[in-house]
Amino acid sequence: MMITILSGGTGTPKLIQGIKEIYPQEEINVIVNTVENEYFSGGYIAADIDTVMYTFADMIDERYWYGIKGDTFHIREKLIELGTEELLTIGDQDRAIEIQKAILLEDHTLSEVVEFQKNHLNIKAKIIPMSDEDSDIKINTKEYGEIEFHEFLIKYGGEPEVLEVIYSDVNPSPELIETIEKSDKVIIGPSNPITSIRPITSIKGVEEALKGKEVIAVSPFVGNDAFSGPAGKFMTAFGYETSSKGVAELYKAFLNTLVIDNQDAQMKGDLEEIVPEVIVTNTFMNSIEDKINLAKVVLNME
Amino acid sequence: MMITILSGGTGTPKLIQGIKEIYPQEEINVIVNTVENEYFSGGYIAADIDTVMYTFADMIDERYWYGIKGDTFHIREKLIELGTEELLTIGDQDRAIEIQKAILLEDHTLSEVVEFQKNHLNIKAKIIPMSDEDSDIKINTKEYGEIEFHEFLIKYGGEPEVLEVIYSDVNPSPELIETIEKSDKVIIGPSNPITSIRPITSIKGVEEALKGKEVIAVSPFVGNDAFSGPAGKFMTAFGYETSSKGVAELYKAFLNTLVIDNQDAQMKGDLEEIVPEVIVTNTFMNSIEDKINLAKVVLNME
Numbered sequence: 341m342m343i344t345i346l347s348g349g350t351g352t353p354k355l356i357q358g359i360k361e362i363y364p365q366e367e368i369n370v371i372v373n374t375v376e377n378e379y380f381s382g383g384y385i386a387a388d389i390d391t392v393m394y395t396f397a398d399m400i401d402e403r404y405w406y407g408i409k410g411d412t413f414h415i416r417e418k419l420i421e422l423g424t425e426e427l428l429t430i431g432d433q434d435r436a437i438e439i440q441k442a443i444l445l446e447d448h449t450l451s452e453v454v455e456f457q458k459n460h461l462n463i464k465a466k467i468i469p470m471s472d473e474d475s476d477i478k479i480n481t482k483e484y485g486e487i488e489f490h491e492f493l494i495k496y497g498g499e500p501e502v503l504e505v506i507y508s509d510v511n512p513s514p515e516l517i518e519t520i521e522k523s524d525k526v527i528i529g530p531s532n533p534i535t536s537i538r539p540i541t542s543i544k545g546v547e548e549a550l551k552g553k554e555v556i557a558v559s560p561f562v563g564n565d566a567f568s569g570p571a572g573k574f575m576t577a578f579g580y581e582t583s584s585k586g587v588a589e590l591y592k593a594f595l596n597t598l599v600i601d602n603q604d605a606q607m608k609g610d611l612e613e614i615v616p617e618v619i620v621t622n623t624f625m626n627s628i629e630d631k632i633n634l635a636k637v638v639l640n641m642e
Numbered sequence: 643m644m645i646t647i648l649s650g651g652t653g654t655p656k657l658i659q660g661i662k663e664i665y666p667q668e669e670i671n672v673i674v675n676t677v678e679n680e681y682f683s684g685g686y687i688a689a690d691i692d693t694v695m696y697t698f699a700d701m702i703d704e705r706y707w708y709g710i711k712g713d714t715f716h717i718r719e720k721l722i723e724l725g726t727e728e729l730l731t732i733g734d735q736d737r738a739i740e741i742q743k744a745i746l747l748e749d750h751t752l753s754e755v756v757e758f759q760k761n762h763l764n765i766k767a768k769i770i771p772m773s774d775e776d777s778d779i780k781i782n783t784k785e786y787g788e789i790e791f792h793e794f795l796i797k798y799g800g801e802p803e804v805l806e807v808i809y810s811d812v813n814p815s816p817e818l819i820e821t822i823e824k825s826d827k828v829i830i831g832p833s834n835p836i837t838s839i840r841p842i843t844s845i846k847g848v849e850e851a852l853k854g855k856e857v858i859a860v861s862p863f864v865g866n867d868a869f870s871g872p873a874g875k876f877m878t879a880f881g882y883e884t885s886s887k888g889v890a891e892l893y894k895a896f897l898n899t900l901v902i903d904n905q906d907a908q909m910k911g912d913l914e915e916i917v918p919e920v921i922v923t924n925t926f927m928n929s930i931e932d933k934i935n936l937a938k939v940v941l942n943m944e
Contacts, residue, residue, distance in 0.1 A: 381684065381741055381744070381745055382683065382684020382685050382741050382744050382745075383684050412716060414714060414716060414734045414735070414738075415717065415734055415737060415738045415741065418734070418735050418738035418739075419738050419741065419742055421762070422738065422739070422742050422759060422762045422763075423742075423758065423762050424742045424745055424746070426745075432716045432717055432720070432734065433716070433720050435717060436716075436717045436720035436721050436724065437720075437724070439683055439684050439717065439721065440721055440724050440725075440726045442683070442684050443683060443684075443726055443728075444726070456725065457724065460723070460724045460725050461724075
């Protein structure tokens with residue numbers, strides 16, 4: 341049974357760690373957000389794609405959910421010694437991945453480059469960038485006006501008040517729509533709904549394709565708190581409540597089932613007014629057992 | 643007494659190793675060929691400039707006369723493991739230098755970038771790119787038509803027959819002419835006359851500036867052989883003899899003194915018909931003593 345996972349960079353890869361323990365990789369497709377992709381220091385950074393690749397290859401540095409565990413930092417250290425401190429902390433092996441992307445992108449599409457790299461990392465799952473086109477995400481903030489998303493996250497530590505999130509319209513990558521259409525189930529992981537998932541679902545044709553499928557989403561919220569990152573601010577900027585209710589509203593056009601945390605059990609009734617089915621379970625993914633248990637829930641394998 | 647050295651990538655840096663042992667770095671300027679500069683794998687390679695920098699900083703890998711001695715190759719090895727073998731062999735520290743150049747070139751001129759880097763390497767000599775503009779060198783070959791210079795050297799091992807050497811006209815870097823004018827002596831090192839020195843001397847204003855100076859050149863030839871690289875082929879393509887006689891003809895408009903090797907002593911009389919003064923000495927630079935002795939000759943410090 342073919343499944344497709346929509347993924348951003350932290351929450352969903354954790355769920356993937358669980359899924360890949362109990363499900364054959366050959367039947368897993370992951371469609372990955374690309375809005376934060378950019379050329380940086382001569383390499384091409386596809387942060388969410390790399391996190392997904394490293395997760396499948398058991399290479400991910402789980403301290404930060406980006407980069408490769410045990411990586412060295414010789415280039416970074418040399419650059420600092422020479423007076424240039426890069427805004428992003430990039431390990432040597434991770435940098436090689438980025439440099440290779442930049443080299444291959446001269447003659448190939450991003451989809452082709454990702455296919456090439458994931459094969460070299462012996463990954464059997466299919467990893468599909470949402471688009472092969474450059475896309476851009478900008479955050480309109482109260483304090484600093486319109487800034488890049490990575491500036492918002494790294495330079496300003498996710499602190500500024502968000503007025504608006506703006507991302508460019510891009511075409512789907514060649515296999516995106518077809519992959520959803522041929523899947524038996526679509527899993528929306530607990531990634532940031534506004535900056536990771538909505539960029540995928542707002543691509544032309546995606547929402548239409550999702551409507552014909554069994555779609556299950558894991559809420560990234562417990563109460564009004566997001567598991568990771570500044571998801572709340574972005575929900576507010578789009579006019580949604582910072583909670584699983586906001587997630588239900590955001591996905592309701594195509595969502596069959598929403599998975600929420602035990603701590604939000606009291607919301608079940610209200611949420612069932614918005615989406616057909618609500619499952620209450622533990623959505624905290626601290627241990628591999630947590631991840632496998634949540635994977636079993638979303639895969640109906642309990 | 644201010645001196646200026648015109649340099650390419652191998653022969654002249656060897657002479658610089660001798661000069662820097664006996665002459666104050668603060669009074670040394672080096673004007674460096676930039677025709678082979680290029681963006682490569684996300685970094686900016688200024689091969690001759692880096693070789694000169696690494697020579698002054700005692701970092702140069704003398705096995706190849708490029709790169710840093712003792713450097714590691716983690717990025718290169720990772721790229722090969724991932725299926726991409728770069729045409730050039732670049733060490734990690736060397737790559738950091740190249741990445742920093744690419745980063746800084748976004749907001750600065752090449753002259754500024756080199757000044758910044760050489761200061762961080764604690765180099766007291768002044769290192770001046772011949773031009774801040776992109777320049778290009780192409781080799782028209784019998785076998786493969788017009789190819790890039792690095793293809794000629796690396797991909798084809800310097801083997802093809804050379805019909806023509808074509809380089810683009812560029813403007814001098816801001817300090818180039820002034821540096822020559824304020825020097826008491828100009829030393830043209832034993833670099834490739836066609837691909838390293840002529841690109842510098844053919845820049846507008848340089849030949850004029852050299853004419854007012856005491857100019858001494860070390861011939862890169864002994865008999866009809868060049869000390870390093872395929873210099874001979876290029877001389878022939880420009881209609882010059884592959885020997886110190888060709889060098890004398892090439893530089894005669896501004897040359898006061900030509901230094902040739904003992905083995906060419908019999909040419910002295912003929913050469914004095916072309917240039918005012920000819921010095922015969924050992925021009926092989928195998929040991930540091932050789933380099934210092936030759937440095938003493940060109941500096942009149944015997």
